[in-house]
Amino acid sequence: MTTCIEAVWDGIEAIVLDAVGTLIEPVPTVAEVYASAARRQGVDLDREVVRTRFAQSFRDDENEENLEALATDEPTESIRWRRIVSSVLPELPEPDRAFEELWEHFGRPDSWCCFPDVGPSLALLRAMGLPIAIASNFDGRLRTVLAGLPELAACDPQLIISSEVGYRKPHPAFYQAICECLGQRPETLLMIGDDPENDVLGACRAGLRGVWLDRRGRGNGGSMRGVAGLGDLVAHLCV
Template sequence: MNNQLKWERIQGIVLDAVGTLIEPTPSVAVAYTQAAARQGVRLDVEEVRGRFKAAFRSDLVEGEAGFLSTDEQVERRRWREIVALVLPEVPDPVRAFDELWDHFGRPESWRAFPDAAPAVEAIREAGMKVCIGSNFDSRLHKVVAGLPELADAVEVIVVSSEVGYRKPHAAFFEAVCGRLGLPADRVLSVGDDLENDIQGAHRAGLAALFLSRDGDSGGLPSVAELTAVAALRAAEV
């Protein structure tokens, strides 16, 4: 696998959403802890954080098309299972799921990273197409539309539940390239998840750039902030 980033070929960029452009506020762990508290269950935030990480990485819910396949109903089942695993103590798990599903579908439950809007603007000014590509569901459209930093900046949003497959499946990246109207080798994937955004993109023929806000890139082509993406291109082309 050739991980060398050839900027002169890049004409479009797909940016991951959660952890790259946006983050939940309050954090996922706090939101889950608050949902439990509303049912009289007091939990430690750090314990909930650990449970969520384990549940999120190990879920096995998939659609009828097999591994990594999804749709809107699959995503609801997947998140219902995650909530049950993270909050087994709550007396009414259906209520907890409904509250959290609604919570994370509201724009006010999210914030754009400070570098998100400047990065998107710089990418567009550099003459490259840009889209958001996320393992999410249809709620993401409302979330992005409600964040002024992104609402008018990114017109194309590719969501796994609408594609039918979640990252890192090649079909997801094929859909991204189709929406951008570019071949895979002309598209750069930028995100904070090594498997979903980097390795999956490489396997599908895209270039990839790891967003490592803590500076730990593992030797991969990386940036510590999104505004460095367009700056790197300007410096290397």
């Protein structure tokens, strides 16, 4: 794991970025969108309740996984999200309708925004001639989402998506797919992301370097140190 920002760039040939929570976030929030879907079926739910349920359901789903279960594909991701939607909104009379609406919503570019530091940071990396890849536990919808966000479309990144690779982070095969896609040895790749396990520890076990993007400055309850923004990290490239 890399904690010294000044040393992080030595020998790096390409940058690998996570997507959700690192480059993009849903606007309006997941809780607001789920609560609206419930309201369309006559069910009024407090947004904070929805937010807590979603966080728990998403966490439970990840925790249930083991290396074996990290195998995935497009149908598996659809089933997973159907399970999460029904667990977050169990009161709905038409759960299938809510799932279809939410699946469609989060597959649209206008449901997502880039964090403010993304455009300038990617422009700087491009100017330095560093290849950029985005590696995500999303599904095929991510291609449409990213193509519709100008800050990301402009840098024309390589996309490595778990449902297309066949394995989710932190399975070793996912990081191997990154290396193959970029034609690079793992030690020349720097992975940056907001998930300590998927974007840092898993990447480091596979031989990549990893930096944790702790946008909310909350720490991880352990010894891992993060950087607060992409700008802070990329600025060191120029010194």
